Amino acid sequence: MNKLTHFDETGQAHMVDVGQKAHTHRIATATGSIQMQKATFDMVMSGSHKKGDVIGIARIAAIQATKKSPDLIPLCHPIALTRVAVEFIPDESNSTIHCTVTTENIGQTGVEIEALTGVQIGLLTIYDMCKAVDRGMVIKEVKLLEKSGGKSGTWVAD
Template sequence: MTTENPLTHLDSKGQARMVDVSAKEHTVREARAMAVIRMLPETLQLIVEGKHKKGDVMATARIAGIMAAKRTPDIIPMCHPLMLTSVKVELMPNLENSSVDITARCKLVGQTGVEMEALMAASAAALTLYDMCKAVDKGMIIDQVQLLEKKGGKSGYWIRKGDEV
């Protein structure tokens, strides 16, 4: 009885490898991920009112997220370099929870998915907010980094339970 290793980044000897996707079909692929950064209400107010002394914190975080998606294979060792066709990063202040809710969406036509790129975009945007605001609020918390949805490829469509529209 043989069992195939479900961890595709390991060969039969357990050594790390980049998966060969050359035989995979080119399909439209899309992924959506999120992150949340919680902070003091005063910190969020500075951001929302545009009074942070470092400038437009949200615009900088958005750009950082886009750049991170494009550089994912430089950070995550077994990720393929991808020709992304779209990266969108949305940052929504949440006054009720004293947080910024970040959603990243990545898209391409290719042979492998873009889940890691979406996760990197959301994470980098949150980290950038932290970096730019740490002088006024070192207690910020980044959490809920997660894949929300993916489309395309052999495995088709997947959505996190509870996120169905």
């Protein structure tokens, strides 16, 4: 039967034992988006082609954030990421920017949280850089798209 593995049998939180798990190649992809006003979207987009590169800065923030998951999420294991890639896709008709982060490692525990942290901080960096002109931006639908590796194998979002 399912239970929350971050608690032991007496209900106390712990960092679960992964020492006996196999070292496998693990990949996770997470996604999310930020919706803004049309004028804000246009400013961001014009920047990525010339000066004032909001997207470039958000990409760096996202990559760096993936390395900080164990510091941010209490029961997250420290892991050594072997690859991080971040993609931003503009959706002009909805004045929305989509962010996708892929993380990889060869290890005993997965990299889903690292991918999700990257998406969150990448999108929040866009918010930070545009907030002076648009405080009402909304970060939406942050979720795991797919993961592979480990005992539970491959999982793909519906």
